[in-house]
Amino acid sequence: MVAAGSYTPSFSVRRGRRRVLVANGDEDAVTLAIEAAQDCLTRYEGPVDELHLAFARPELVNGPQAEIVREAAGLDASVTVSVSAGDSLAGLAALAAAMNAVQAGRVRSVLLVAAESGDGERVSAGAVAVLVAGSDAPALRPGAQRSAGDVVYGNWTDGDGVRHIGDGRYLDRYVADHAKAALAALDGPPPAAVTGVAAAAVAAACGSDRSAVLPDRGVAGPLLAVLAAGSAATGSAATVVATTASRAVALSIEVDAGARPLLPALPGPVPELPEPIEVRSSPPLSLPGGSPFFRRSARELLRLEGARCDGCGHVVFPPSQRPVCPSCHGYGFTPAPLSRTGRVYTSIVNRFLPTGFGDQMILVLAELDDGSRYWAPTSGMGPDEVEIGAGVELRIRRFTGDGGAPVYAMKFVPPRTARETESRDVA
Amino acid sequence: MRNKVAIVGAGMTPFGEHFDRGLEQLAADAYRTALAGVDKGIDPADIEAGFFANVMGSLGGNEIPSGATLANAIGLPGLPVSRIENGCPSGSDSIRIGAMAVASGVHDVVVVVGAEKLRERPTKESLLESGRMGHPILSYANTAATIFAPQAARHMHEYGTTREQLAMVAVKAWDNAALNPNAQRQQSITVDDVLNSPMVCSPFTVLDSCPQSDGAAAVVLCRADIAHRFTDSPVYIAGVGLATEGLYYHEKTRMTGWDCTRLASARAYEMAGITARDLDAVELHDCFTGTEIMTYEDLGLCAEGAGGKLVESGDTTLHGRIPVNPSGGLLAKGHPVGATGVAQVVELFGQLREQAGARQVSLRHGKALQHNVGGYSVGISVVTVLSRD
Known part of the structure; x- marks a missing residue:
């Protein structure tokens, strides 16, 4: 593992003593994955041969979502994509597959992204990306991996009789038993990071102290745990345990001496909301998501890619609708990505909206840093943040998800500098 | 215009909510009124072609209307009729195209009818339709307000234009409309009324915005050299101009007005051989108060x-x-899209013939100007210069 990236959404809600991170209504596992992938790729210059995505929700498997992430992350169409989904250990399975593929020399590098949309109750939203490459300087090397688990349909039998996992006490004990078994098979030290179901009980059973317990980040959790343990164990080995309600996985990680920590920078404290942002039923677009239109325009919309006239240098957008240069009337163009940061040139707050569009919609025309302009709705911004001259940044968000394939394109968000960032403990 | 074209008859229905009259009936009402307004009379058999300005059809958008709708509505099946849909300038473009058909020598007498039924669907539904038009991403959730408000916001920022000044446009429009029996609004309002009405899309409130309207308007055009058969006081089409501009916001060169209006008016002024100083009256496209100020x-x-x-x-x-928008404009007379540009010409026909009654403007030069701007993302404008001689 030679590089890592992450994305944490901008809001949280309080659930008992915990703060659970929640995504905006137009963020989902796909947009979170795109954010983390882009973050990771800013720290890696080499080629990417495969993109592997891990989602917790199986409904994300049978669409073009993986291809959307590939396109938006700027990866070439020749990059093979695959998806693991099913439970929160999907990311670890993908990691093992990636390591094996690289070690076997089948591929040079794999970008692995685990994205969790969260549940607003227990599981935080967020995504983590890891670049696995067969270079001669790997920083983190997962070693032996063992898992333990049972087929469980609500009940299981222990020495004292039939137990039901709906009873929290028994679930904790059951999961902890498996975790201990997995760790014992590895013959590793007490885990440096524990994540997943019954994490506190697992940590106690495995001899770790409470600081090893990470908040539940769903499918993103195990990869974050690997990175956290690895960062804390430079030049030595560490173990990680990740659990679901029926399975526990233990890994041993070796960290090269002198390796740069791969723990991704996470944003600082995020504003707390009274309740998770309700995912509104999105209004239909003028074309269904499955329309060939979105296939034709995927690259220009997902990458904000204009076209520069080969004759005079004029940049047109969107290229699919501007085949002739309005400046010199030439026909030859070369792709030209537009800037993704800029300042508000003019903005409006629409309060009289078609049914399904919510109570208000803010739309911004921004002057981008390269001098071009772009018009888009905002995401997670208030009217006071879009006054003329205010800084804005374009990021991929969902436009609609109803009635077919979801559609993703750029929206304006507060600029990264305003999203107070600081490196902090994953916990 | 090289070969002179005359307007010899003009008429319109009241604008407003016509729940009891369909598109065909409104179109025929306007047609009858226009024919009845031909001073020396006209035989329908004299009409050689028709031009039909209409955006939504008679089923509220669930059809693709053609010229046959108008031909049948006015009892002239067989008449060559083109249906023209060119955004908000559909009506004025139909007059432009009708005038070109006459000027080219193809037809001697044509009728232009603009008709629209916008109140066939609930407002929320037609808004949703609007929000679903155009590019699914670059025109996402656009409504009429969202395509005119960004310029107004920028104009206020650059030039210090105030919301009070915007409101004064509406006050003026309603004052004029109160003198026009065909206008949808029939009362006066104050600047405070405008400022305190519900916000639609910043900086526009409900009263900064034109209403949705049903209505129709019609004019009869003919070769100038035969106009005396129909009237002793024709009004001439002295100049027409149509222009387009960058469609999406990011393609526009400025956000404090519309290049297409500048270009269309320059073309019309040049064709008519006049300047803005020669105008006695203007009917311009005040779909929102800010649009009038920038226009x-x-x-x-x-x-x-x-x-x-x-x-x-x-x-x-x-x-x-x-004087601008003596009729009450789109803001207060109403805006049945296909009929709007034709109705502006109907108003100026009356003004230039000094038949506008209580809202008659004083004539010095005998010239007046009609203007529309719109189309998806506001990329098209039509300007017509009318003259008494």
């Missing part, structure tokens, strides 16, 4: 940035230096 500038009625001050000065009121 003052684009038409050359005042300097760039001075539109707010122009309305504040009172110069554009009925008896001001250059």
